Amino acid sequence: xxxxxxxxxxxxxxxxxxxxxxxxxxxxxxxxxxxxxxxxxxxxxxxxxxxxxxxxxxxxxxxxxxxxxxxxxxxxxxxxxxxxxxxxxxxxxxxxxxxxxxxxxxxxxxxxxxxxxxxxxxxxxxxxxxxxxxxxxxxxxxxxxxxxxxxxxxxxxxxxxxxxxxxxxxxxxxxxxxxxxxxxxxxxxxxxxxxxxxxxxxxxxxxxxxxxxxxxxxxxxxxxxxxxxxxxxxxxxxxxxxxxxxxxxxxxxxxxxxxxxxxxxxxxxxxxxxxxxxxxxxxxxxxxxxxxxxxxxxxxxxxxxxxxxxxxxxxxxxxxxxxxxxxxxxxxxxxxxxxxxxxxxxxxxxxxxxxxxxxxxxxx
Amino acid sequence: xxxxxxxxxxxxxxxxxxxxxxxxxxxxxxxxxxxxxxxxxxxxxxxxxxxxxxxxxxxxxxxxxxxxxxxxxxxxxxxxxxxxxxxxxxxxxxxxxxxxxxxxxxxxxxxxxxxxxxxxxxxxxxxxxxxxxxxxxxxxxxxxxxxxxxxxxxxxxxxxxxxxxxxxxxxxxxxxxxxxxxxxxxxxxxxxxxxxxxxxxxxxxxxx
Numbered sequence: 001x002x003x004x005x006x007x008x009x010x011x012x013x014x015x016x017x018x019x020x021x022x023x024x025x026x027x028x029x030x031x032x033x034x035x036x037x038x039x040x041x042x043x044x045x046x047x048x049x050x051x052x053x054x055x056x057x058x059x060x061x062x063x064x065x066x067x068x069x070x071x072x073x074x075x076x077x078x079x080x081x082x083x084x085x086x087x088x089x090x091x092x093x094x095x096x097x098x099x100x101x102x103x104x105x106x107x108x109x110x111x112x113x114x115x116x117x118x119x120x121x122x123x124x125x126x127x128x129x130x131x132x133x134x135x136x137x138x139x140x141x142x143x144x145x146x147x148x149x150x151x152x153x154x155x156x157x158x159x160x161x162x163x164x165x166x167x168x169x170x171x172x173x174x175x176x177x178x179x180x181x182x183x184x185x186x187x188x189x190x191x192x193x194x195x196x197x198x199x200x201x202x203x204x205x206x207x208x209x210x211x212x213x214x215x216x217x218x219x220x221x222x223x224x225x226x227x228x229x230x231x232x233x234x235x236x237x238x239x240x241x242x243x244x245x246x247x248x249x250x251x252x253x254x255x256x257x258x259x260x261x262x263x264x265x266x267x268x269x270x271x272x273x274x275x276x277x278x279x280x281x282x283x284x285x286x287x288x289x290x291x292x293x294x295x296x297x298x299x300x301x302x303x304x305x306x307x308x309x310x311x312x313x314x315x316x317x318x319x320x321x322x323x324x325x326x327x328x329x330x331x332x333x334x335x336x337x338x339x340x341x342x343x344x345x346x347x348x349x350x351x352x353x354x355x356x357x358x359x360x361x362x363x364x
Numbered sequence: 365x366x367x368x369x370x371x372x373x374x375x376x377x378x379x380x381x382x383x384x385x386x387x388x389x390x391x392x393x394x395x396x397x398x399x400x401x402x403x404x405x406x407x408x409x410x411x412x413x414x415x416x417x418x419x420x421x422x423x424x425x426x427x428x429x430x431x432x433x434x435x436x437x438x439x440x441x442x443x444x445x446x447x448x449x450x451x452x453x454x455x456x457x458x459x460x461x462x463x464x465x466x467x468x469x470x471x472x473x474x475x476x477x478x479x480x481x482x483x484x485x486x487x488x489x490x491x492x493x494x495x496x497x498x499x500x501x502x503x504x505x506x507x508x509x510x511x512x513x514x515x516x517x518x519x520x521x522x523x524x525x526x527x528x529x530x531x532x533x534x535x536x537x538x539x540x541x542x543x544x545x546x547x548x549x550x551x552x553x554x555x556x557x558x559x560x561x562x563x564x565x566x567x568x569x570x571x572x
Contacts, residue, residue: 012544014520049552056499057517063409070401077423078394079432085388189400314378314395 005040013050020361022054039192075171078353116190137180138354141165146284149309149334151351152179155190156197157334164220165340170353186284188333204271205241205263207234207253213331214281227261229282235262237269267323284333291329291337298323298345302358305341310356319362320345397426400443403519404450410514411454414433436502444525447515478532503550509544516541 004012013019020026058113066150142148143189151156153171160166164183172178175198177189189197191210199206201217204224211231217224226235230244254273261276264266276282293301298320302313311334316337323345330339340357342349347360384392401422408418429440439445500511508530515526527537 010516010541012515014522016520019520049549052498052552053517053548056496057513058503060503061406061410061514061518063406064415065402065405070398070405073419073422074394074398074403077397077426078390080423080427081393084427084431085390130488174532260501314381353394357395 004036006107007052009046009050012046013053018050019054023058024050024361034106049231060326063318070127074352078170098157103364136169137167139165139167139171140209142183146310147287149311150185151311152177153353154195154197154353155349155351157188157284157351159186159188159334161185161216181215181217183218184214186212186214188212188284188335190335200238203238203266203269205236205238205253207241208232208342212284213256223268224266225261225281226256226264227276228256228258228280230258232257235264237264237271239269247299261360283331288331289329291327293325293327295326298325298341301325301341304336305334305337313358314355314359316362319360320347320358321331321362323360367433382438388433393426393430396441399420399441400446403443404446408450408518410511412458417457420433421450421457425450425453442522444520444528446528447519448531483550498548501548505544505547508540509547512537512540513544535550545548 002015004015004018007024012362017029018033021029026120033047037047045215060123081264091142100117117118139158140150141146142162142164145162147162148160150160150166150168152158152168156177158179161184164181164185164198165186166179166181168179172195175195177195178194179199180200182201187197187199187206187208187210189210193209196209197208199215201215201224202219202342204217205217205224206228208211208231211233212229213233214229215225216227217272226233230248233256234253235256241253256262256273259276260280261274261281263272264270265272267279280286291301291304291308292302299317302315302320305311325344327337327340327344332340338349341347342358345360345363347358349356349358352358381392381395385396404422404425405418407509408421412418412421425485426481503512511530512526515521515529519527523534523537526532526541527534530537531538534535
């Protein structure tokens with residue numbers, strides 16, 4: 001334990017624990033420092049100065065970077081990195097004049113290419129566009145015999161049944177979260193009322209704001225099934241959804257509540273609402289994933305989660321070294337488990353690039 | 365983990381992430397960029413008030429590291445190294461774009477006249493308040509003093525990191541910091557002392 005009595009104002013103001021008390025206090029840290037100042041009244045002016053120093057500096061030099069901006073920038077850097085994966089940098093090797101020359105050659109070359117290809121092909125622009133949209137989609141196909149856990153960038157989780165495939169953008173669009181499903185999956189969707197989550201199958205569109213449900217749409221079956229566990233879900237025949245979207249006419253889908261299901265008959269192009277027939281359809285996973293942790297280091301808990309869900313969880317092992325939890329999970333979804341764990345250790349999590357990333361300031 | 369070790373192998377940089385970065389995994393690049401993005405962005409706002417300029421500068425900084433990834437070691441992602449590289453880039457780019465001619469965008473540029481803080485304080489005597497007084501004292505420091513206070517108490521860098529970022533010797537950093545803190549304390553503490561005396565006075569009066 002550091003002897004805080006011997007520290008100078010500078011040392012105190014740069015001490016991690018002191019800074020945490022000043023900037024983002026937890027009850028335990030406040031308790032410690034309040035007791036410490038009670039026991040060391042002669043140091044109160046020094047504590048006040050160090051405290052005021054940290055606060056003043058943070059308020060003078062604050063910025064306006066929001067979490068959303070940060071995410072966008074990181075996504076942009078990731079995208080740029082992917083784009084520049086193979087082309088070696090031109091500018092560090094070539095003087096400016098050669099760069100200009102190279103650019104002219106390149107531009108005129110592209111021009112020639114463009115005009116020649118335009119003659120041979122009817123719609124070069126639209127086909128290029130289509131390829132572009134397609135390449136931004138991540139496609140995952142479950143060829144294993146088990147279920148596959150897919151983590152989406154909005155913190156939603158899709159549990160993909162075997163023989164099914166799903167495609168989704170690495171980062172969702174501004175106004176909606178759209179995924180395409182072939183086969184069967186259970187969705188546990190993060191709530192975001194401004195950005196509906198849409199599951200497209202060949203024939204249906206399922207629209208939710210934040211809930212959990214299962215969609216079953218195998219190509220070789222005659223029906224598409226949507227069953228709801230929590231929240232409210234709207235299901236539309238795809239032809240009508242896209243049609244009415246444009247006209248802004250009232251949509252002809254069905255709205256489902258928990259324990260209700262909709263069956264779309266492919267032959268009759270018709271949706272039918274009913275109650276869920278078998279309860280097992282409403283669990284995230286067909287395999288039981290019971291977990292009991294009795295005062296275990298959180299790293300151990302996270303490792304087990306990684307193993308049973310086949311996912312990657314990123315965390316700072318040093319920071320979490322002191323965190324221990326007790327928990328029992330039966331039919332909780334992965335998101336419910338993550339929520340419970342993070343709440344217990346005062347952390348938060350995000351799903352980024354198919355991995356769970358835990359942010360924490362550690363435990364004491 | 366010793367202090368020295370943690371400095372060069374930041375604990376938030378996992379071996380696996382590093383290997384993925386080296387292997388050309390763009391997602392690993394994104395994750396590495398996220399670790400110190402906030403610190404870099406904040407530092408950059410002290411050089412420029414143009415968010416697009418700042419975003420471009422940080423993007424280019426990381427793209428530069430990305431393109432040289434096969435030659436890099438882990439130290440390239442140590443916070444103070446990134447801050448230094450960004451500082452260099454911002455100044456170079458600003459000179460090119462003549463952004464530094466706008467006075468409000470350059471808090472920390474190198475040229476400084478170094479008038480005593482007391483002069484400002486006395487000038488500002490009439491609008492002095494107990495609350496926010498330290499803020500006022502700091503904002504009246506010279507640019508170099510402000511930068512060192514910022515790096516030490518906002519970014520929480522140690523003396524060696526500060527000397528690296530600012531391009532000063534270790535001793536200069538220690539001296540500048542000592543002098544700055546002393547100045548701050550000299551102006552700050554009399555008021556504290558004043559209140560202690562007043563309280564004592566009040567205590568004796570009521571006690572009597």
